[in-house]
Structure formats: C-alpha cells, structure tokens
Amino acid sequence: MDKEMVIKADKLTKRFGDFTAVDAVSFDVAxxxxxxxLGANGAGKTTAMRMLCGLSKPTSGEASVAGFxxxxxxxxxxxxxxxxxxxxxxxxxxxxxxxxxFYGGIYGLTNKQIKDKGTELIDMLDLQAEAxxxxxxxxxxxxxxxxxxxxxxxxxxxxxxxEPTGGVDPANRKQFWELIYETADKGITIxxxxxxxxxxxxxxxxxxxxxxxxxxxxxxSGLKKTYNAKDMNEVFFQLARNATRSGD
Amino acid sequence: MKQFxxxxxxxxxxxxxxxxxxLMLFGVPIAQIVLFGFALTNEIKNSNIVIVDNAMDxxxxxxxxxxxxxxxxxxxxxxxxxxxxxxxxxxxxxxLALVIPKDFDNDLQHLHTAQVQIIADASDPNTATTLTNYxxxxxxxxxxxxxxxxxxxxSILTQQRILYNPELAGxxxxxxxxxxxxxxxxxxLMTSVxxxxxxxxxxxxxxLVSPFNPFLVIFSKMVPYIVVSLINLTIILILSVYLxxxxxxxxxxxLYGESSIFIVCGLSLGLLISTLTDTQQTAxxxxxxxxxxxxxxxxxxxxxIENMPLFLRILSNIIPAKWFYIIIKSVMLKxxxxxxxxxxxxxxxxxxxxxxxxxxxxxxxxxx
Numbered sequence: 001m002d003k004e005m006v007i008k009a010d011k012l013t014k015r016f017g018d019f020t021a022v023d024a025v026s027f028d029v030a031x032x033x034x035x036x037x038l039g040a041n042g043a044g045k046t047t048a049m050r051m052l053c054g055l056s057k058p059t060s061g062e063a064s065v066a067g068f069x070x071x072x073x074x075x076x077x078x079x080x081x082x083x084x085x086x087x088x089x090x091x092x093x094x095x096x097x098x099x100x101x102f103y104g105g106i107y108g109l110t111n112k113q114i115k116d117k118g119t120e121l122i123d124m125l126d127l128q129a130e131a132x133x134x135x136x137x138x139x140x141x142x143x144x145x146x147x148x149x150x151x152x153x154x155x156x157x158x159x160x161x162x163e164p165t166g167g168v169d170p171a172n173r174k175q176f177w178e179l180i181y182e183t184a185d186k187g188i189t190i191x192x193x194x195x196x197x198x199x200x201x202x203x204x205x206x207x208x209x210x211x212x213x214x215x216x217x218x219x220x221s222g223l224k225k226t227y228n229a230k231d232m233n234e235v236f237f238q239l240a241r242n243a244t245r246s247g248d
Numbered sequence: 249m250k251q252f253x254x255x256x257x258x259x260x261x262x263x264x265x266x267x268x269x270x271l272m273l274f275g276v277p278i279a280q281i282v283l284f285g286f287a288l289t290n291e292i293k294n295s296n297i298v299i300v301d302n303a304m305d306x307x308x309x310x311x312x313x314x315x316x317x318x319x320x321x322x323x324x325x326x327x328x329x330x331x332x333x334x335x336x337x338x339x340x341x342x343x344l345a346l347v348i349p350k351d352f353d354n355d356l357q358h359l360h361t362a363q364v365q366i367i368a369d370a371s372d373p374n375t376a377t378t379l380t381n382y383x384x385x386x387x388x389x390x391x392x393x394x395x396x397x398x399x400x401x402x403s404i405l406t407q408q409r410i411l412y413n414p415e416l417a418g419x420x421x422x423x424x425x426x427x428x429x430x431x432x433x434x435x436x437l438m439t440s441v442x443x444x445x446x447x448x449x450x451x452x453x454x455x456l457v458s459p460f461n462p463f464l465v466i467f468s469k470m471v472p473y474i475v476v477s478l479i480n481l482t483i484i485l486i487l488s489v490y491l492x493x494x495x496x497x498x499x500x501x502x503l504y505g506e507s508s509i510f511i512v513c514g515l516s517l518g519l520l521i522s523t524l525t526d527t528q529q530t531a532x533x534x535x536x537x538x539x540x541x542x543x544x545x546x547x548x549x550x551x552x553i554e555n556m557p558l559f560l561r562i563l564s565n566i567i568p569a570k571w572f573y574i575i576i577k578s579v580m581l582k583x584x585x586x587x588x589x590x591x592x593x594x595x596x597x598x599x600x601x602x603x604x605x606x607x608x609x610x611x612x613x614x615x616x
Contacts, residue, residue, distance in 0.1 A: 103454075106460050
C-alpha cells in the first residue's frame with residue numbers, strides 16, 4: 001500500500017497478570033480511513049484502543065500513532081488525537097460555548113482559534129439558539145454530535161471513538177455517521193469501536209476481535225465474501241461462535 | 249498556564265451551578281457555627297438558685313451580692329433553714345443551692361478560712377457540673393477580693409472540689425471542631441465526589457487522553473476546593489469573633505498556615521478515595537466512613553480522648569483531625585505560638601506527606 005499509515009500496530013499485547021487482554025494484534029490504518037473495531041464485550045477492543053491513545057502502556061509489541069511511538073512519545077500522540085468515550089465527553093452543567101472553550105483550551109488552542117472554531121462548529125450543527133444553554137437540556141442525538149465535533153476541535157490526525165452511538169436511535173445514528181463521513185473526507189482518520197453490526201457496513205475496513213486476537217480484518221464486502229455471509233451479522237456470529245470469553 | 253486557568257474556571261462553574269454543592273460548601277459551616285454557638289451551647293445563664301444564709305453577717309452579704317451580680321445565676325430566696333431548701337429542690341425549679349454556715353464572717357476574720365457548701369441538682373449531671381463550676385469561680389473571685397482588701401490570705405473552702413475546666417466554659421470551644429469538620433467535608437468529600445463524578449461521566453478519560461498533564465488535571469480540580477476551604481475558614485472565624493464573641497487570641501498567619509497543611513492532607517485523602525471508588529455514592533460513603541466519622545468520634549472534638557479505652561486512645565493518633573484539633577485549639581483559644589505546637593505540626597505534616605505520596609502513586613498506577 002502506498003498510502004500514508006497513521007496507525008501501525010505490530011504484535012501489540014497487553015497482559016493484566018495472567019490474563020492476556022490483547023494478544024499480539026497487528027494492523028495498519030491509513031490516513032482518512034474509517035476503521036471499524038468490532039468485538040463482543042470483553043474481547044479486548046477498549047484495551048487495544050487505550051494503548052493506542054497513550055492511556056495504557058502495552059506489555060509488548062510495537063505501535064505508532066500519527067508517526068509517534070506509543071512507548072516513547074505518548075505525549076506527542078495525545079496532541080494529535082481526539083477521543084470520544086462511550087459516555088458523554090461533555091460537561092452537562094456547562095453551556096455549549098463553555099464546553100467548546102474548555103476543550104479548546106485543554107488542547108492549547110488560542111482564544112481566537114477557539115472563537116472561530118466555536119462559531120464554525122455551532123453554525124455547522126445549527127445550534128446558534130442553544131449556544132448559551134446548558135448541555136444537559138440537549139437531546140441525546142445532539143449531545144453526541146456536539147461531543148464528536150468538540151473531540152475534533154483541535155483538528156487531530158486521528159479521532160478515536162469508543163462506542164459513540166450507544167443508546168442513540170437509528171435515525172440519529174445515521175446522522176452521526178454522516179458527520180463521521182464528512183470528517184473522514186477532510187483527511188481525519190476515524191478509529192471507531194462499535195457493537196452495532198450494521199454500523200460495521202459503514203466502515204472502510206473492519207477488524208473483528210475475538211478473545212484478544214484479531215480474527216478477521218478486511219473491507220465489509222471482503223469479509224462477507226470470505227465467510228460467505230449475507231451481512232456483517234452473519235460474519236460476526238461465525239467468528240464469535242468459538243469465543244471462550246464471556247461478555248462482561 | 250492558560251490551560252490551567254481554563255480548567256479552574258470550569259471547576260468553579262461546576263461548584264457554583266450545583267445548588268447542592270453550594271449548600272454543602274457554604275450552608276453547612278454557617279449552620280454548624282450557629283447551631284453549636286447558640287442551640288447546643290453548654291453555657292448556662294440565669295439559672296435559679298437559692299441561698300441558705302445561716303450567717304447573715306457582713307461577709308455573707310457581700311458574697312451574696314457577688315452572686316447576684318453574675319449573669320449565670322438568678323438568686324431567688326434567701327432561706328434560713330435547710331428544710332426550705334429541700335422543698336425548693338423538689339419543685340425542680342431550683343438547680344443549685346449555696347449553704348453559708350453560721351459564723352462565716354467570724355471564721356474568715358479569725359481563722360482566715362471558712363467553708364461553704366454547694367448543692368446541685370444532678371438529675372442533669374452536665375448542668376450540675378457547669379453550675380457548680382460557675383459558683384466555685386465566683387467564690388474564688390470573692391476570696392481574691394478579700395485578700396486584696398485585707399492584705400491577708402483568706403480562704404473559703406468549697407466542699408465541691410471539681411477543678412475548673414475551661415473546656416466546659418462555653419460554645420466557642422466548638423469552633424475549632426467545626427473548622428476541622430468543615431475543612432474535611434470540603435476537602436475529602438467534595439473533592440473525591442467531584443473527581444469520581446468525572447469518572448462516572450466519562451469526562452476524566454477524555455481529559456487523560458488530552459495533552460493536559462494528568463497531575464495538573466488533579467491539581468486543578470483541587471484548586472477550587474482550596475479556595476473554598478480558605479473562604480470557609482474565614483467565614484467561620486468572622487462568625488465566631490463577631491457572632492459568638494469568641495476572642496481570637498492567636499496568630500492569624502499561623503492559623504492559616506496550619507489549616508493549609510490540613511487542607512492538603514484532606515485533599516490527598518479525597519484523591520485517594522477517588523482512585524479507589526467508581527461511583528459518587530461510594531465515594532461519599534467511603535469519605536464519610538473513613539474520615540468524617542472517625543473525626544467526629546475520635547478527634548476529641550465531641551468526646552474527650554482522655555476518657556476513652558486504651559485501644560481507642562491509640563487509634564485516635566492516626567486521625568489527622570486529632571492533631572489539627574489540638575493545633576487549632578491552641579492557636580485560636582490559647583494564643584499559643586509554633587513553639588508549643590511544633591510536635592503536632594510535625595505529625596500532621598508527616599501524615600500529609602504520607603497520604604499525598606500514597607494517593608499520587610495510586611493515581612499513577614491507575615493511569616497505567
């Protein structure tokens with residue numbers, strides 16, 4: 001592949017005592033790609049993602065994110081990534097504007113940048129009327145979109161989304177994915193974990209983790225072909241059937 | 249630096265926008281001061297007493313005059329015989345009686361010593377003790393006066409020989425205890441809950457993924473509570489001086505310095521609890537069980553440590569609030585300098601360093 005690889009993982013492993021949460025996983029993610037990270041609960045996807053975000057040190061293996069080694073430069077990685085957790089990453093008792101100012105400030109944006117980006121973001125999401133209202137009062141779907149927009153306010157190279165659409169209705173999920181596409185078009189790489197299998201279809205490539213290992217990695221259509229399945233659901237069940245770890 | 253200010257601003261929004269926190273932070277200290285200052289006072293004023301004056305002489309008249317002048321007692325009747333006194337006690341309205349023997353003046357003049365008897369209604373033992381103490385102190389005042397007037401050592405022996413205990417004197421003694429409790433409430437409870445809240449909301453993870461240093465995250469979360477603690481300390485001091493008429497005797501700077509050590513100690517405990525718990529509810533309960541409760545019971549604030557069984561006396565030594573309580577009492581009420589409390593200060597500082605190290609280490613491990 002001649003594309004620029006922004007995430008490289010080689011035999012990345014994380015052990016907690018005797019338990020190997022992530023077992024020698026290897027993969028590359030290209031710039032601007034939407035990379036789906038699937039797996040049942042407890043398969044190790046969150047642990048793998050935490051290692052790539054610099055939240056957790058790998059036990060062994062190698063990985064680089066945005067060109068920086070996860071062992072040596074976790075701080076540099078942090079400057080180049082955005083992150084949105086499965087719960088909201090916004091403060092409910094702060095207004096939309098205050099949330100933007102806070103996160104912008106945390107990522108070291110100047111006041112002018114925060115102001116410009118903030119206005120742009122509020123306009124894009126059509127939230128002008130709500131800008132000075134507390135986030136608490138927003139509908140769930142809006143909160144999610146806002147949280148995502150705030151997570152990329154500093155224009156990171158990669159954004160990590162940890163089950164971003166949990167608890168959101170299908171219509172809002174679809175809108176959310178439209179936002180993800182727009183972002184990917186700007187060249188921001190999307191690394192998304194999900195357990196909604198229909199969402200896997202939206203990704204450029206999907207990796208499926210079972211028991212800490214990556215048991216399949218391909219485009220959704222490639223996976224369906226290999227496993228002779230009509231949708232991602234079937235692919236997933238064929239792979240997960242042999243899982244020994246139960247969900248948590 | 250700008251990030252840091254930004255963060256602190258956000259923390260203040262959290263505090264100021266949550267009516268429950270505000271009530272906790274500012275309502276509780278004021279309520280405690282007012283409650284302890286007025287409602288729960290153990291200073292007893294205007295108690296009805298009777299005097300059995302068997303002497304009816306110059307000295308006894310003067311003594312009765314002194315007692316009448318005091319704000320603590322309401323002298324009812326002056327009786328001639330003890331039966332009348334018994335009857336008065338039985339009505340329950342009289343809390344204390346003073347019996348002056350025959351030849352009171354004569355004994356004083358010639359023997360330079362005389363005896364009086366104080367009889368107290370001990371159905372309420374605390375009131376009885378306090379009133380007896382008041383009476384004893386009035387009598388010893390009178391005795392000192394005689395001494396000065398006559399130049400000769402007179403002594404009036406009271407039969408009730410309970411040493412004057414300044415701890416019983418009045419409400420202001422609660423103030424140091426309230427200070428300790430309030431600082432703990434803010435530093436341990438509020439801090440641990442506010443960190444765990446971010447954990448619960450998922451925002452802590454986002455902060456840790458950001459380039460902002462994790463230790464600065466924690467530190468900025470502490471700053472508002474340090475500020476609020478110091479404001480509260482000031483409120484308590486102002487209230488106790490202007491509302492409770494508590495004379496502030498010590499060095500203000502020393503008091504704030506010692507309080508700062510205690511504040512850091514509390515914050516470290518708060519951080520430690522926040523790394524060990526995952527929900528606000530558990531954080532709150534843990535804070536209460538591990539810090540507030542032992543502080544109330546074992547710091548000497550509500551119950552004197554001297555009266556406790558050996559095991560609890562030993563246990564009380566590991567409660568930081570015990571040492572802080574001793575320090576702040578010495579500074580505020582006795583006006584003592586660092587020379588007298590360096591030992592306690594050293595112990596408190598040691599504990600602070602210990603808890604700070606343990607909690608930061610624990611926090612670091614959690615990050616991995």
